[in-house]
Amino acid sequence: MSVFEVHERIPRYEGQIFTLVTDKVEMPGGKVVTRDYVRHPGAVGVVPYDDRRVLLVRQYRPALGRELWELPAGLVDVAGEEAPITAQRELGEEADLRAGRLDLLVDLHLSPGMSNERIRLFLARDLSPVPDADRHERHDEEAVLTASWFDLDEAIAMIFRGEITNASAVGGLLATAHARDAGWSTLRPADTPPPA
DSSP: OOOOOEEEEEEEEEOSSOEEEEEEEEOTTSOEEEEEEEEOOOEEEEEEEETTEEEEEEEEETTTTEEEEEOSEEEOOSTTOOHHHHHHHHHHHHHSEEEEEEEEEEEEESOTTTBOOEEEEEEEEEEEEOOGGGOOOOOGGGGGOEEEEEEHHHHHHHHHTTSOOOHHHHHHHHHHHHHHHTTTTTOEETTOOOOO
16 A cells, blocks of 8 residues: 655644645655645544433534534544543533443544544443533534434434434444444443544
């Protein structure tokens, strides 16, 4: 396999969440080409699972101009915070739940043709509610976020009816169904190091 050497990285835009860059990359054979892509801090997502049911959140997405069914999820944006801790935080912030058990389901690159964004998806079990006094105050799009429980098999059917299209939700729900059907043997410890 050839090594694609980056000769130069040119920042084009830096926003609150991501940076758009142009890399000058040497191809096999020596030709140098430019490639534009988005550099992203990464994210985590959580499948809350309770007695055959999963919790999904309905959240407005400005890029699409509509709401989507999604997993509780968020950016890896707290310096030094390990992914399982971020997952627990997002579960509390978006679903008002805590997990007594957290396992790693799957790692996904969401759009590798144009972004380095990776999401780690966790399965949350042994759930309990966050006490009212400790609940996160939601703002902006999250202020009107709603959460609903679905039978896992119904959520899988929703994917194939086109009702769940968020890539991380699709991946997380399918991975959960597979893990359940395999007697949870495919799960990895929550602190498993990310792939290189």
